[in-house]
Amino acid sequence: MFGKVRAWSARRGRLMDALRVAPVAVLCLLPAVPQVFYEPGGVTGYVFLTLVLLAPLFVWWRRPVAAFAGVALVSFGQWAASVDVLPANFVVLVALWAVAARSSFRWALAALLVAELGVFLALVRWDTPTLGMFTTGSILVVTVWLAGLYASTRRRYLESLEERARRAELERDQRAKMAAAAERARIARELHDVVAHHVSVMVVQADGAGYAIASDPDQARLAVRTISRTGREALAEMRRLVGVLREDEGAGGGTDYTPQPGLAQLEDLVRGAGVPATLRVTGTPGELPEGVQLAVYRIVQEALTNALKHGGPDARAVVELDCRGCELVVRVTDDGRGAAAPLASGGHGLVGMRERVGMYGGEVTAGPRPGGGFEVLARLPVPRVRAA
Template sequence: MPKPPYRNDVFGRVMGWSGRHGRLMDALRVAPLAVFCLFMAVPYGENGPFDNGNLYVGVSGYLGLCAVLIVPLLWRRDRPLTVFTILSLACFGQWLAKIDPMPANIAVLVALYSVAFRCGFPWAIASGLVAELGVFMVIVRWQTPTFSIFFSGSILVVTVWLTGLYARTRSRYLESLEERAERAERERDQQARMAAAAERTRIARELHDVVAHNVSVMVVQADGAGYAIDSDPDQAREAVHTISKTGREALAEMRRLVGVLREEGSDGTDYTPQPGLAQLEELVRGAGVPARLRVGGPPGELPEGQQLAVYRIVQEALTNALKHGGPGVRALVELRYAGRELVVRVTDDGRGAAAPRSPDGHGLVGMRERVGMYGGEVAAGPRSGGGFEVLARLPVPDTRAA
């Protein structure tokens, strides 16, 4: 069973330390039983089943059987079924040898708890039945079989068994809460990054509109000045003055908008320039899901706008994997330069067709719009072997012909 992440407080650090040192913690837990058995060595050696008139032989036999029953408990965390099987066989051999029950036989109940806690429900049922059979065999051998005696012994076994099942259910519930909290935090951070990216895109579009408008005015005025420079110098001079004024206004507006893009916003959002292929590795590392980036083929040179389109496609695909892939999803981002074409493929091993779809999602529409601007195509959908795939193809411009 995977160990859940622990909180970053005193209790969490203690639990984290105990999780990293499981063998030591198991030894500390069985230490009281070992000490008690050691304390009872002399009485059992003198009057126990190993008594043959020699105290040394009696104590040695008693301690040997105790070691067989207690030492395997050190591995109950890693191999609970194996430990329970060993202890059950040891107790069966003890029953065949007609050796009376000892305090060390409690180790079987500890192993039963470990199986119920760490193994699947069928194994827990099987181990509980074996333990009940052991109670019945002990009663038949050393007691007068009555319903009340068998019921009393069964109560102890069932209590230990149910405690292990409850601890398993509780542990899984806490794991699910931790996982949901972490996933919600990753999605919140991802949404914040997407909002920042949308704001940068809005500012970039505003900058484009300002520059396009002012440059258009300057072109018209320059054309007019060219026609009037000989026939009407005053009109040409006015046109040149308008060009100068419009240019200064455009530069001032560009400085303002570019300054917003470069400086940190009042809410702590970093308005950096638009990302491209160079930032893909950082995007993959911080996607919130385990993801890898693979690049194949000789790289071609892409315009900044086309690099931004590739970046946004990968970002949207990883966001969908995080939101809809389910727990434990992993993703692979592949960029392959095939001649005059760039193939972008993002796959995950999540729930695929079984994943719930958001009715107001526009991710695929945005991908198609971005790719369509550059004459490419994109497809997205569940994979036949499970998971989801986003496949985009963009033409690579021939910069040598420019």
């Protein structure tokens, strides 16, 4: 498709060049019409030289320097062969204007000097050249040159205006996005306070129900109903909070209510990691908070993805989970060649790991192993979830 577009652009450019040259060609060939009736023998040479002078103009808009050089060389050859000046020789002024309008000032100045030299050489062939004739020719050349410089300045000014308008539009969109993000953050903070209040009410009501369940069952049932109602409100507010935070993901992101993965899905993750991996679990995980389980799952996923991307075709990985004591230790090692490769999965990498572990007061380290390969080590001091 892009090839067709480029081909069409090239054909369109050649067509536009031909349309620009056509009026000049007509004006230059009109003087040959009378010679067809009075001097038929001189028409062929006149038309041929005219076409040779006009030929470089077919690229004057896209390659003005090359067009000017071609016209200047043909004109110099015409002068060296003592051929009289033709109307087509004025195309050098068209090429001079194009150089001044579409090229750098250095090329424009060089073209002006060449054109002035052409005026001088043309007057040398004249029978009685005068200073006035040279001055008149120079004024004409300089006028065309200045017109080209003005066109160049005007074009660059318009381009700068377009660029400024484009930047202003981008800055406006950026400011709008920043304002929307700030507003979403403010709404999220407010919803967070609402959810925290609901949870606090639920805790208080649950404690009251626990104390009153034996002495006052009716009061306990009322507290349980309050907990249920408040929990539903908190869940609704939490969904609103998540929806606000995910607005910048676009319409395609949607809201996913699928349960987040945890330790129970680690075995499936290791089995389908794409790199040969082994899972070793020491101790009994017990009941861990869902957030901790999700953090462990994402850390292992991140490390295995890094091993798959940078470890090489023969890399193997080992996932170790130590659940003894009150500290959860996660170690992922591989024997690949990607020891110096940065962790990257979805654009988060090691930074994402540190953020997840940092929420629970833990720490994570990652780096090359002494014997080769790469190691990711995370420690999470997490409490167990108390049974009801």
